[in-house]
Amino acid sequence: MPKQVDHEERRRALAEAVFTVIGSRGFEAVSLREVADMAGVSMGAVQHYFPSKNDMLLFALGHMRARVMQRLQSAIATLAEPTHRDVIRAGIRVMLPVDEPGRQEAIVNIAFFSAATVTPAYATVLRDGYERLLAATVGLLEAARQAGELRRGVDVDAEAAGLFFLIQGLIGPMLIGACTPDEGLALVDRHLDRIFR
Amino acid sequence: MPKQVDHEERRRALAEAVFTVIGSRGFEAVSLREVADMAGVSMGAVQHYFPSKNDMLLFALGHMRARVMQRLQSAIATLAEPTHRDVIRAGIRVMLPVDEPGRQEAIVNIAFFSAATVTPAYATVLRDGYERLLAATVGLLEAARQAGELRRGVDVDAEAAGLFFLIQGLIGPMLIGACTPDEGLALVDRHLDRIFR
DNA sequence: CCTAATACCATGCGACTGCATTGCAAACGC
């Protein structure tokens, strides 16, 4: 048999190809042949690793979530002696489409989001991701409160939700240029100013 | 020649069929044949009113914007002696996917939004719509300020933007059930409480 | 009334699509 390969890694590489296709020609343009071309393999290879196109897209969605989480962790890990506010702000910069990977992830996310309105399997994954991120935001704010970094009388749950959905609302407009990164970050900082002392 | 028809109205009816297809089977499923079936006409009829599929979608996008604006106006017009806060809250209820038309418009909007990341023509229309709505929000808040309805020291521009993008961020999660209408409206009201006296 | 313009339908075409099948070379396991 040929050289044994890491199946998971191959699938991740194909998922990256899916992202490239979505980012350059849109979700509609995702086809087995297009993905294969983008990855530099034959269509048969794609079929070898995914039983169907749907499975490929579902895996790609999961891989995107993993990629976001990994970028989040590495962005936070590079901070030296960060305050809770620093951590939150670094996380926000990862989620907003300010650099190229963030932009690609935002585009892919919106594409799956649109598809999720008629494909419950996508909706489940996305909903779970939202809940995790929202819970993480609440956790960070709560830690900041216990560290005495917050203003008095701040409702952690409500402020975390308000912050989180504000960020979600900024992603789209920033993608199509209806809002510049500077404007978006300024709004975020204003919100943080109201929470932190 | 056959009975003369209102071309604009026919196009609007076809655009509604496009919405139905997007809402039930997704943006990818939009095809000339599918739209024709949904509208109860032949594919030739669709071709008769739109030179290409792309033109049809572009018209549909414009029609969606018009529909949202019309729902906004009629929602506000039914208010009796409204305060500025009443007007803003009514507008927000129109934009959030709380009832069926709002839900359909949100789904269609997200679909075009996703497509806009690779189709600049869509992005232009959407960006223009965002700017109009944001400007309207600013205008309403400014009027409220002059009427003395706002707290002292409120930055109208920043608060309008924060409110607007919060709403945008609520639409998606509400669509896939990551956030209930009640939770979303509670967040909106919290934000309004901070602005209005 | 009659001609011409109009609304619309039916069909055909080439280019795709996802998926199934077949084939084959490479290297692991005995």
Added chain:
DNA sequence: GCGTTTGCAATGCAGTCGCATGGTATTAGG
């Protein structure tokens, strides 16, 4: 070392796509 399994390529197939074409029925306009 050799048979078998594995990675992957090539191709076939039925279906769908956007779009172009040719036709027909209907009625507006002179």
